Amino acid sequence: MSETVLRRSANRLITGLTTLTTLTALAAVLAAPLPALAATRDAALVRTDAGWIRGQTTTEGRQFLGVPYAQPPVGDLRWTEPRPVRPWQGVREAGDFGNRCVQTASWDPGYEQPSLTEDCLDLNVYVPDGAGRRPVMVWLHGGGLTAGAGEDVVPDTFARRIGAVVVTVNYRLGAMGFLATAGLDDELRDGVSGNFGMLDQQAALRWVRANIGRFGGDPARVTIAGESAGGRSVCTQLASPTSKGLFRAGIVQSGAYGDCAARTHGTAVAQGRAFMEKLGCADTACLRAKPAAEILAAQAGLSWGPVTGGAYLPVQPFEAFAKGAAARVPVLNGANQDEGRLFAFARFDASGTPLTAEQYPEVVRTDFGERALAQYPLSTHSSPTIAYGTAQGDQLFACPALRLDQVLARRGQVYAYEFADRTAPPFASLRNLNTDFDFGATHVNEVQYLFKHFGLEAPLDAEQRALSRQMIDYWGSFVRDGVPRAAGQPAIPAGAAKVLSLRTISEGGNSLSTTVRDEHRCNLWDSAAVELNG
Secondary structure (H helix, E strand, O other): OOHHHHHHHHHOOOOOOOOOOOHHHHHHHHHOOOOHHHHHOOOOEEEEOOEEEEOEEEOOEEEEEEEEOEOOOOHHHOOOOOOEOOOOOOEEEOEOOOOOOOEOOOOOOOOOOOEOOOOOOEEEEEEOOOOOOEEEEEEEOOOOOOOOOHHHEEOHHHHHHHOOEEEEEOOOOHHHHHOOOHHHHHHOOOOOOOOHHHHHHHHHHHHHHHHHHHHOEEEEEEEEEEEOHHHHHHHHHHHOHHHOOOOOEEEEEOOOHHHHOOEOHHHHHHHHHHHHHHHOOOOHHHHHHOOHHHHHHHHOOOOOOOEOOOOOOOOOHHHHHHOOOOOOOOEEEEEEOOOOHHHHHHHOHHHOOOOOOOOHHHHHHHHHOHHHHHHOOHHHOOOHHHHHHHHHHHHHHHHHHHHHHHHHHOOOOEEEEEEOOOOOOOOHHHHOOOOOOOOOOOOOOOHHHOOEEOOEOOOOOHHHHHHHHHHHHHHHHHHHHOOOOOOOOOOOOOOOOOEEEEOOHHHOOOEEEOOHHHHOOHHHHHHHHHHHHO
16 A cells, blocks of 8 residues: 555545435336235335335345435536435345445555546445334444545444444545535525535435335434544534434534534635636536546545535534534534544654654644643653644544533533543554554544444454443444443433543443543643634
């Protein structure tokens, strides 16, 4: 794996932060006779509102992969709001993942080649065995809003253990998902472009509301969840007025970075103008004629993410939370203890140039300011890179997560956690690197404790497997009842005063803490955030 791909993959994790189908066609699908296979009562055969699909039966239950929830956003539908999927005749096979949305190659397993396919608005449904209406969790993948896919986690075992239906979603990424220009503004009912990926997520949630009952799920008990950019997406959907009624709870994992802030409309349009200039385009017709490969090349170096100012997101998420203008639903929110080590490694050690003791003071002053140098002395860290990563993680993830707890606690129930297993094996993308770097409880590392990350079994030892079961119990309880609990483990109280630290038994076990904010020097970072935001 090249250093460029490694660095780009790590950096983009945090970068940038309908015409209805005709009623007659829809009626024809719904009135169509049952396929002959239905006579066998095949549990893997389900009729959605667009047509029949056939999934697979596994040892964990049933799974339906690559199910379209919207029309392919190609041609004239590029950079438009997602449209309902067109009905089909017969039985559509749902045994393989759909296409990944347009993105570059990365260090993640299976992402060695770029994806140039725009026909990608699919989702995957995992259904445990059993009868009755089950709660539903919809997972939004991470990847900096420029990478990743719903297939990045395989939650079949998670779904069986918690007794819930789990849905994973693809959504448009990078310029395809977040381009804002004055020309596109004129085409949209909202009048504000740049939120196409977020609108895809809402379209998937509407598909869930309309169809999940046919898979045994309860459309009235939907929890949206995600990690990194997926967690940021949850934060954004919580603040969006147009998401009303689409979910009843949210899980934000390492997603509060940048205080969940979206781009202002003016900033996004200016970035869109720069993007158009790189492509030599003066209008949207030119943009829509450009191949995906050229779009992908032109988006490099620019910031991509949701945009404020329209009906989708009238104000910044934290402002919406503070004003009580956001969804009043329970939220499970947290971060990892050593979030920044991944990014520090990618910047320094991955290129064979670890940060030195001589370089450290000037780099910290430049990136974080003089006060940070006093708060993160080298004498208290095992290496300059670790010291730098600690500061970066506190600034970008830990303290914003704790600030999110505080603002959410004023308008509803919030449950705070910190994943703190420093003995954790590096997540799948890091395990093949030839390094002894101590990643600790870094960014993404908790995902393998909940799901099969990239479809792989994590190499957890006995104590880590026990912690994994406990975490699944906490998450499962929250998905079922809106309150995270685990048998024999501390209950997470609602509010911002205490944080549940998740550790293996040898490291002290799970415990409630009132000192996490101090441990991450949040007095420094909170004051810096206030100064930055005026």
